[in-house]
Amino acid sequence: xxxxxxxxxxxxxxxxxxxxxxxxxxxxxxxxxxxxxxxxxxxxxxxxxxxxxxxxxxxxxxxxxxxxxxxxxxxxxxxxxxxxxxxxxxxxxxxxxxxxxxxxxxxxxxxxxxxxxxxxxxxxxxxxxxxxxxxxxxxxxxxxxxxxxxxxxxxxxxxxxxxxxxxxxxxxxxxxxxxxxxxxxxxxxxxxxxxxxxxxxxxxxxxxxxxxxxxxxxxxxxxxxxxxxxxxxxxxxxxxxxxxxxxxxxxxxxxxxxxxxxxxxxxxxxxxxxxxxxxxxxxxxxxxxxxxxxxxxxxxxxxxxxxxxxxxxxxxxxxxxxxxxxxxxxxxxxxxx
Numbered sequence: 358x359x360x361x362x363x364x365x366x367x368x369x370x371x372x373x374x375x376x377x378x379x380x381x382x383x384x385x386x387x388x389x390x391x392x393x394x395x396x397x398x399x400x401x402x403x404x405x406x407x408x409x410x411x412x413x414x415x416x417x418x419x420x421x422x423x424x425x426x427x428x429x430x431x432x433x434x435x436x437x438x439x440x441x442x443x444x445x446x447x448x449x450x451x452x453x454x455x456x457x458x459x460x461x462x463x464x465x466x467x468x469x470x471x472x473x474x475x476x477x478x479x480x481x482x483x484x485x486x487x488x489x490x491x492x493x494x495x496x497x498x499x500x501x502x503x504x505x506x507x508x509x510x511x512x513x514x515x516x517x518x519x520x521x522x523x524x525x526x527x528x529x530x531x532x533x534x535x536x537x538x539x540x541x542x543x544x545x546x547x548x549x550x551x552x553x554x555x556x557x558x559x560x561x562x563x564x565x566x567x568x569x570x571x572x573x574x575x576x577x578x579x580x581x582x583x584x585x586x587x588x589x590x591x592x593x594x595x596x597x598x599x600x601x602x603x604x605x606x607x608x609x610x611x612x613x614x615x616x617x618x619x620x621x622x623x624x625x626x627x628x629x630x631x632x633x634x635x636x637x638x639x640x641x642x643x644x645x646x647x648x649x650x651x652x653x654x655x656x657x658x659x660x661x662x663x664x665x666x667x668x669x670x671x672x673x674x675x676x677x678x679x680x681x682x683x684x685x686x687x688x689x690x691x692x693x694x
Contacts, residue, residue: 401628410579419534419536423536426458427540430451433676435450447505450489450496460654478497480509489679492678500512521539547614547618548616568581575598577601586614592615593616
């Protein structure tokens with residue numbers, strides 16, 4: 358008896374450059390049925406009627422699209438001494454930069470950089486810290502909730518989010534017909550009007566069962582119905598697929614967020630707008646290793662923001678010099694921690 362060879366498993370290559378891991382982490386797969394998020398699938402249509410949605414192009418698009426993104430970098434880990442003789446307290450010297458790009462959706466003008474803002478800070482819970490003044494700029498003291506690595510990182514992320522909100526607010530005019538896209542989750546920024554949070558890397562799979570099948574079947578330019586999410590905070594969300602050539606799971610999939618307090622009709626309108634507009638901004642693989650999810654304006658803004666952060670090695674040297682002991686060399690007249 359001849360035994361037919363077993364079918365071999367198919368293999369696909371994730372379109373993202375391996376230096377960026379993948380757009381969908383392996384941990385998310387293990388959490389497919391274990392997420393603790395409260396999911397409400399009945400926001401737009403009953404769960405039993407979930408199907409891919411292809412929105413029609415609205416009769417009138419927003420006049421302009423604002424895209425806000427930010428980058429952050431830890432430049433040095435520091436220890437702040439205690440004048441009472443207690444153990445030093447940990448901290449980080451870090452920089453963050455945020456920027457705004459304005460796109461005219463009528464095509465009358467190319468995308469324009471509206472503003473870039475940079476902040477350098479010393480994050481620590483120590484009450485004894487003073488500003489670090491270096492030849493490359495001053496690092497102002499910002500309180501952190503604790504000295505652990507996660508708590509220091511959280512303080513840095515909070516500052517970046519505040520900077521993004523500040524820029525977004527400054528560049529919006531009351532009554533203006535615009536749409537704001539914030540790169541990343543909407544947490545802490547859901548109060549901004551006409552705003553969508555854009556998530557391109559997936560750490561958790563929030564849909565399972567038939568709803569996950571709908572997500573997997575999305576074609577470019579389609580989205581899932583809107584659903585409600587509750588983790589440590591509540592929001593509306595939906596998935597959409599951008600133009601992509603790869604058949605890899607989750608290739609071209611992005612997740613969008615909108616405020617939990619918005620009426621369902623307003624969220625659905627935002628979901629339709631995002632599914633019509635964002636595919637036209639999708640990144641291309643020969644230019645961006647995180648295409649298509651890393652939108653063209655976001656990719657360009659990220660490069661510019663990293664340039665504005667300055668050279669990490671030079672900043673590290675400036676910090677080392679600013680904190681050098683007098684015995685280590687000539688002083689530079691800066692305040693030391």
